[in-house]
Amino acid sequence: MRVVLAGGGTAGHIEPALALADALRRHDPSIGVTCLGTERGLETRLVPARGYELALVPAVPLPRAITPQLLTVPGRLAGAINAAAGILDRVQADVLVGFGGYVATPAYLGARRRGVPIVVHEANPRPGLANRLGARLTEHVFTGHPDASLPHAEYVGIPLRRDIVALDRLSMGDKARSYFGLESDRPTLLVFGGSQGARALNEAALAAAPALRQAGVQVVHVVGPKNEIIEEPPPGDPQYVVLPYIDRMDLAYAAADFVLCRSGAMTCAELTAVGLPAAYVPLPHGNGEQRLNAAPIVEAGGGIMVDNADLTTEWIIRNVLPILRDPELVVAMSAAASRMGRKDADMVLAQKVLAVVAAGGRR
Structure with a gap:
């Protein structure tokens, strides 16, 4: 089984992804994990330090208003989607799990293009643009806040490191x-x-x-x-x-x-x-x-x-x-x-991901 995780930029996106990676590896050490990121995010330090492969795609910040910068987005986004799709092909991904941030948008669109099952995890009560898009592309949506406003979302909590929850x-x-x-x-x-x-x-x-x-x-x-x-x-x-x-x-x-x-x-x-x-x-x-x-x-x-x-x-x-x-x-x-705490979100989300792969196969 090969899993690609997309969550970069801040620790709030990266740490839940790495906690999920750890949980998957505890379940089955043979599971392959690749993390997508950009060269400007904290993932360039955090991911290799935890022993996981990091594959970089171009960062494409999406403006929140209509500005001249908006005109440059389609071309840059197309390049990032191609890069993400290429990584999914290279590792023969069975599933993509996105946590939001700059890298998640091209990852979701690349996975949709390649027919790779998508899982979305949103930590915040007000989802960002990337995860609002991702939630439109899959039924497998999970949240870290019980009041998060995403369609067909299931509350599981936020995956945390074992040294914290233990x-x-x-x-x-x-x-x-x-x-x-x-x-x-x-x-x-x-x-x-x-x-x-x-x-x-x-x-x-x-x-x-x-x-x-x-x-x-x-x-x-x-x-x-x-x-x-x-x-x-x-x-x-x-x-x-x-x-x-x-x-x-x-x-x-x-x-x-x-x-x-x-x-x-x-x-x-x-x-x-x-x-x-x-x-x-x-x-x-x-x-x-x-x-x-x-x-x-x-x-x-x-x-x-x-x-x-x-x-x-x-x-x-x-x-x-x-x-x-x-x-x-x-x-x-x-x-x-x-x-108010949830200590098992890493294992719960890992089981959800495993179930998605078991039900859908690679494509």
Whole structure:
């Protein structure tokens, strides 16, 4: 069996694809997996690091409005479709699974041209252009959000890495805190803004460092690899650990009692899977999907939410500190977050893909 996965550009597209690849390989190590991507996406680093083949197609961003750039799309898209179809032919693909992003559109159209069965997975409540197109080409549509608006879609959750869903935060807590140079018995806040960081979160949290320390709270703050630190807190006790990037997010989750973060689909899925409550700060740009991602968790009691414009140092002191200083509230919010999590989406989606291949063959 040979599977081609199309999901590139951001970690939100790539990580679910790689989680599915891992699940398929656990089911049958002989399954061949090829990931489609573009040279400008994170997949050029993430896919080879996980041991999977990466095949590149030209990136064709689709404008969202009628502009002169629209006139250049048909020619460039045709070239990308031909490239995707050629890769499907080369690997003799039995199925294409798309997760959205620039690479998914030519992949869906190339698979349609070659008669390769298509499976679509949409992580967000508001699907992007590529997956709205893909959902018109197949009946095999699955979502990571129960309210995603795609035809004949089935909610399965978002495939996550095994090191995340298998994480036992209680048993790993002391080891994880030691890994970051933290003490085992202090309340711990984790701050991160997604794979690239978030300036608003960085500025507000760094400015709150003195108040957090005074309250006995220690912090692991992931600022993002491309973000400049305006003024890093001086060494002190409790620790305020500033890092540009963390490869071991499982340890960061195990070390934390509470999180300050954006509310991308992957972030919400991972935090609920491990049972971590959070203060969610939806990205103020885009179509508002980050607010929709966090809203069910907040309504269930697994977190709180604040607009990006309202996130200040004072807000953190007024709203986050009281939670961290109330262990019983942290436990209750953790349990509420955990009830919203899905830990089996990788295996569920893998079984769906296997069923599509078994029912339809290659063509």
